[in-house]
Amino acid sequence: MIRIPFNDAWRVGPLVSVHEAIVVAGAGEEEVTLPHDAMLGGGRSAENSGGPQTGYFRDGKWTYEKQFDVPEEWATKRVTFEFEGVYRDAMVYVNGALAGQWAGGYSRFHVSADPFLQYSRANTVRVDAQAHQDSRWYSGGGLHRPVSVLVGDLVHVTPTGLRVTTPDIDADLATVVAETEIVNEDVCTRVVEVLLQILDAGGEVVASDRAQVTLLAGEGITTHQRAYVQRPSLWSVDSPHLYHASVRLFDDSFVDSGPLDEASTHFGIRTVTADPIRGLRINGETVKLRGGAIHHDNGILGAADFADAAERRVRMLKAAGFNAVRSAHNPMSIALLDACDRLGMLVMDELFDVWTVAKSGDDYSRRFPQWWERDVDSLVAKDFNHPSVIMYSIGNEIIEAGTPHGTRLGRRIADRVRAQDPTRLVTHALQGMYIARDKIPALKAELEQDAAPIRGLNDYLGQVTHLIDALMASPVVGERLAEPASVLDVVGLNYGESRYVLDKEAHPNRVVVGSETFPTKIDRLWQLVTENPHVIGDFTWTAWDFLGEVGTGRHVYPEDQQVHRAPYPWLTAECGDIDIIGQRHPISYYREIVYGLTQTPYLAVRRPREDGYVIKPRAWTWTDVSPSWTFDVPDGSLLHVEAYAAAEEVEFRLNGTTVATVPVGTERNFVAEADVPYAPGLLEVVAYRDGTEVGRSALRTAGEPTHLSLETDRTELGADPQRLVHIDITLIDDSGVLNPNRDTKITIQVDGPGVLQGFGTGAPATEESFLDDSATSFKGRALAIVRATGETGRITVTARAHGLPDASLEIDVVQAPIQHVTREGQK
Numbered sequence: 001m002i003r004i005p006f007n008d009a010w011r012v013g014p015l016v017s018v019h020e021a022i023v024v025a026g027a028g029e030e031e032v033t034l035p036h037d038a039m040l041g042g043g044r045s046a047e048n049s050g051g052p053q054t055g056y057f058r059d060g061k062w063t064y065e066k067q068f069d070v071p072e073e074w075a076t077k078r079v080t081f082e083f084e085g086v087y088r089d090a091m092v093y094v095n096g097a098l099a100g101q102w103a104g105g106y107s108r109f110h111v112s113a114d115p116f117l118q119y120s121r122a123n124t125v126r127v128d129a130q131a132h133q134d135s136r137w138y139s140g141g142g143l144h145r146p147v148s149v150l151v152g153d154l155v156h157v158t159p160t161g162l163r164v165t166t167p168d169i170d171a172d173l174a175t176v177v178a179e180t181e182i183v184n185e186d187v188c189t190r191v192v193e194v195l196l197q198i199l200d201a202g203g204e205v206v207a208s209d210r211a212q213v214t215l216l217a218g219e220g221i222t223t224h225q226r227a228y229v230q231r232p233s234l235w236s237v238d239s240p241h242l243y244h245a246s247v248r249l250f251d252d253s254f255v256d257s258g259p260l261d262e263a264s265t266h267f268g269i270r271t272v273t274a275d276p277i278r279g280l281r282i283n284g285e286t287v288k289l290r291g292g293a294i295h296h297d298n299g300i301l302g303a304a305d306f307a308d309a310a311e312r313r314v315r316m317l318k319a320a321g322f323n324a325v326r327s328a329h330n331p332m333s334i335a336l337l338d339a340c341d342r343l344g345m346l347v348m349d350e351l352f353d354v355w356t357v358a359k360s361g362d363d364y365s366r367r368f369p370q371w372w373e374r375d376v377d378s379l380v381a382k383d384f385n386h387p388s389v390i391m392y393s394i395g396n397e398i399i400e401a402g403t404p405h406g407t408r409l410g411r412r413i414a415d416r417v418r419a420q421d422p423t424r425l426v427t428h429a430l431q432g433m434y435i436a437r438d439k440i441p442a443l444k445a446e447l448e449q450d451a452a453p454i455r456g457l458n459d460y461l462g463q464v465t466h467l468i469d470a471l472m473a474s475p476v477v478g479e480r481l482a483e484p485a486s487v488l489d490v491v492g493l494n495y496g497e498s499r500y501v502l503d504k505e506a507h508p509n510r511v512v513v514g515s516e517t518f519p520t521k522i523d524r525l526w527q528l529v530t531e532n533p534h535v536i537g538d539f540t541w542t543a544w545d546f547l548g549e550v551g552t553g554r555h556v557y558p559e560d561q562q563v564h565r566a567p568y569p570w571l572t573a574e575c576g577d578i579d580i581i582g583q584r585h586p587i588s589y590y591r592e593i594v595y596g597l598t599q600t601p602y603l604a605v606r607r608p609r610e611d612g613y614v615i616k617p618r619a620w621t622w623t624d625v626s627p628s629w630t631f632d633v634p635d636g637s638l639l640h641v642e643a644y645a646a647a648e649e650v651e652f653r654l655n656g657t658t659v660a661t662v663p664v665g666t667e668r669n670f671v672a673e674a675d676v677p678y679a680p681g682l683l684e685v686v687a688y689r690d691g692t693e694v695g696r697s698a699l700r701t702a703g704e705p706t707h708l709s710l711e712t713d714r715t716e717l718g719a720d721p722q723r724l725v726h727i728d729i730t731l732i733d734d735s736g737v738l739n740p741n742r743d744t745k746i747t748i749q750v751d752g753p754g755v756l757q758g759f760g761t762g763a764p765a766t767e768e769s770f771l772d773d774s775a776t777s778f779k780g781r782a783l784a785i786v787r788a789t790g791e792t793g794r795i796t797v798t799a800r801a802h803g804l805p806d807a808s809l810e811i812d813v814v815q816a817p818i819q820h821v822t823r824e825g826q827k
Helices: 072-076 305-317 332-341 366-384 404-421 435-444 458-475 473-486 497-506 519-531 586-594
Strands: 002-005 009-014 030-032 062-070 076-083 090-094 099-101 109-112 121-131 147-153 153-167 173-184 190-199 205-215 219-228 243-251 261-267 270-273 279-282 289-294 326-329 346-350 390-394 425-430 490-492 512-517 535-540 603-607 638-642 650-656 658-661 671-677 683-688 692-700 708-713 716-718 726-734 745-751 754-758 772-774 781-790 793-801 807-814
Touching: 072 076, 072 305, 072 650, 076 090, 076 099, 076 153, 099 109, 147 153, 153 243, 153 261, 173 190, 173 205, 173 243, 190 219, 205 219, 205 279, 205 603, 243 289, 279 535, 289 305, 289 346, 289 435, 305 332, 326 535, 332 346, 332 366, 346 366, 366 404, 390 404, 390 490, 390 512, 404 425, 404 473, 425 512, 425 535, 435 781, 458 473, 458 497, 473 497, 490 497, 497 512, 497 519, 519 535, 586 603, 603 683, 638 650, 638 683, 650 671, 658 671, 708 793, 708 807, 726 793, 726 807, 745 754, 745 781, 754 772, 781 793
Parallel strands: 289 326, 289 535, 326 346, 346 390, 390 425, 425 490, 490 512, 512 535, 716 807
Antiparallel strands: 002 147, 009 030, 009 062, 062 121, 076 109, 076 147, 090 099, 090 121, 153 173, 173 219, 190 205, 190 243, 243 261, 270 279, 603 638, 638 671, 650 658, 650 683, 683 692, 708 726, 726 781, 745 772, 745 793, 754 781, 793 807
16 A cells, blocks of 8 residues: 655644534644644643643643545545554544544554545544543653555555565575465455565565465455575674565556555564573574663653654664663554664563553553453554564553463463464563562561661662562562463563572573663672573663653652652653663663673762762662762862772872772772862773773863854754754853853754754753743753754754854755655555
């Protein structure tokens, strides 16, 4: 089927009842280009909002409407709408008639438009959606992923009908099997020729096959074609080679006519296996998963899903040392999967956060019994051809998972996944706090936690982690895990490292993954991963910070509210290795060193406080340090410095003079600490092993900011409204050193064929909107995202701040190239 982007000229507004509108409710006057997050525009407040779990954004109900022309020739075609994700409870109307619906907010679904179309005239499609007390994190709302119209002949490949596998692979030859689902909606028998071509990354045909197919009227069949690629280039994390499969249908009665229909997809040639002896193997080589969980939002873009934002995120995650991501806790977008395929990032794609027992007021549990099978089918159809996907997760911390009926349901879900895709592993992120929640009071008493003093949230989190460790190691959890674990190829354990060695002895055939873990324990966790073949990897919570679940990993001092969820105007969870605009936190550099990926030490300084209060690493909270030697304190003030290094000792130098030499790992693995008297200038750390220097890094004191620096991830942009450019803005002094202590209001102006799609910072607590053209920098940084409008020309982006000269850069917008091969199976 021919894919036509269907993202421009939508009108959106609040959904009102017929009684409120007097006439049938329609969209508002605001015109938007998809993808669009309607929740961002609804604002935030301490009251009358979704509360801390959703970042204090307001719930909403929205309606989207678009008019489009339907040519007369479409009367002999099949027309289908493809929605990649609508949050939530989507109702789709074509010319006022209900044409389709979908309950979940993250699944791709298709709606047949043919019965409702009016040819040779304008038509209207309307989509209603809502978000209301239904999520434990920021969900966004509306048409947050792209929409397409698929147009095909009466004989056509179904929208998800091309699936490619590579069952036999060696160095000389790979067998490629293409299964193509074809339907004949004509009133007579049709005979078609099916041409399969396999293209390499350069566009050369490297294998092909032809087949003839006879279809009765109304019949659908699936063809099975084999082609053989000689000397295949295998897909892996380090070498993500991609091939393309193209299928074209020709009418056998008209030899010289063009194709009736066509479909294409990219795919990778690779094998995935897991066992407790050799662990996870990609193409026969053992791979340990350096993983991180990620939510679906794109920071200052909200839930709006753009391919360029997805690619930027995957590039930054790989640069930070990750080789795997887990979608939390919902099906990953096509754009993100495409980026993982291209860049070499392994994926655990997750289905559900709830099954039949609710976690919030109006969540998916109410829809689950009627919809779970369709969501499973949608996930598998979306993921099938993506080589980056190695595991499906059937759920996250499902409350009923440890019960007999919960396990039975889990088996049904896993079996439905395997029936459609037997090539991938199935896992489930299991959590003992839910599986054995009835045993928590007794265990707390046994640990004497109720009697232990709690001096604040940090002490509380320390007790929680200790309780989780004890509970996960308890015999009752071991017993209740037995049946749900037996359903899985890989047993996912959330915060369950205390079971790793126990399970190795008690269940020698069990393969385990740390599906969610505390970032502060990565040194011990990675040791367990590397020492135990049956433990295939670790997924930290989280790799990238996100909106909602506010303050999960924040630094709580005695003067702050001692509550787990932070008060308004907190916005983000503040527990990611990387913040919402793409800046790495100190824990990210520590993790990279623990992984053994760098010999360069990292230097950070604790925030000075007169009372000397220290926040220690616990649960999701890292120490309160930053990579800065710019402080408003008197010279000579003792500042506590931390160096992370894979070394035996480090030397701290201030302005060329050694001020401390400290062994590494005395208090914390890979960490050396010292108190250094403050003086402006250059603070260095030099790492040594066996008396030989292995690496060094430095921090330089910044002067007063004198200008704004603008850096872009691209200087040329295709004239496609789906394309984005990201512009990092920093406050720097005359020497180019960032000053994190002089934050100021920055205003952005965009001229030319571009619009400001989002503007903001990594500030975890703010009342500023990402939709405004001004924002207050945070620690000297801000991020502007500009979207192309579809016209060619030159975009000029200008940043202004009081007392500083204007700064600008230019991006050339060129004609977007014609896409010969489109994603997800259609052209």
